[in-house]
Amino acid sequence: MTHTRFPKAVLFDLDGTLVDSAPDFIAVINRMRAERGRDALPLAELRPVVSKGARAMLGxxxxxxxxxxxxxxxxxxxxxxxxELGLHGTPFDGVEAMLAALEANGTTWGIVTNKPEYLARKLLPLLGWETRCAILVGGDTLPVRKPDPLPLLHAAQAIGVVADDCIYVGDDERDIIAARAAGMPSVVALWGYRLHEDDPFAWQGDVLIHAPAELCETRAWPGTGTQA
Incomplete structure (x- = not known):
């Protein structure tokens, strides 16, 4: 099905979806390794686990x-x-154009991440997003976090849309599980971070997208209950 309008609302994961934050995290791990008398690791060794959280990166x-x-x-x-926040990582190529296209077409967008809220909130002004992002829900904003659907439902309610009028975009399986449980159409961000054994085609997202720039086109978005 070809869509002729942008969604009413879009919620995004943060690390691995909007922001290539792996360079910040490898800087942290290598500072910790240096303090313990260990050699630095190459970025490639950490990058696949960035979306899995602090404990996975430490592992x-x-x-x-x-x-x-x-x-x-x-x-x-x-x-x-x-x-190290924001010193090394940047938005993925095409993200700024995608956000601008959404804003130009009246789409409200926000962020639902498992990153602690205080860290996510400190990052937004470094990206110039603090007044553009309509809602930010962190991993500790509520008693539960993704893959529980509550953070997505809370965010949708906060911006005044029903779940099936909102699309969730994420690069990890738990993002897609949360979206499905919330009744939201989902986009699998194939440009993000994945373990070698991950199979995003098995996550049952509504669409799989290779690059943010593709989402500048209305036809790339999955259908919603109503569209802007």
Whole structure:
């Protein structure tokens, strides 16, 4: 089906969907490794797990350290990340054009991420998005986070749309699980971060998109209950 209008509302994941934040995170892991007398890791070793969260990144950075020991390093990781925030990572190619196309066509957009809200909120002004993003829901904004659908439903309610008039875009399976449970059409962002064994075609997203620039075209978006 070819769509002739943009969606009424779109919600995005953040890391791996809007922002290529892997360079910030590898800087953090390598600072932690240096402090422990270890050599730096190449970006390629960490990049696939960025969308999996702090614990997964620590696991990739220190695979020989017990998970119980790494758990005590999570706050150190977050504190160092706050210091590196926005210094290395940038929006993916085509993201700014995509957001501009949505805004020009009256689409409201927001962010639902599992990143702690205070970190996501600090990042927005560095990107120039603090007044453009209509809603920001972080991983600790509510008692639950993705793949639970509540953060998506909360965000839709906050911007005044019903779930099936809103599309969710994410690069991780839990994004698509959350969207399906929320009753939202979904877009799988194939440009994001995935483990080698991940099969995004098995996630049952409504459409799979290779690059943000494709979403500047109305026909790329899945159907919604009503469209803007």
């Amino acid at each position: 990739a950075g220190f695979p020989d350290v017990a998970a119980s020991e790494r758990e005590a390093w999570v706050q150190e990781f977050l504190d160092l990340y706050e210091a």
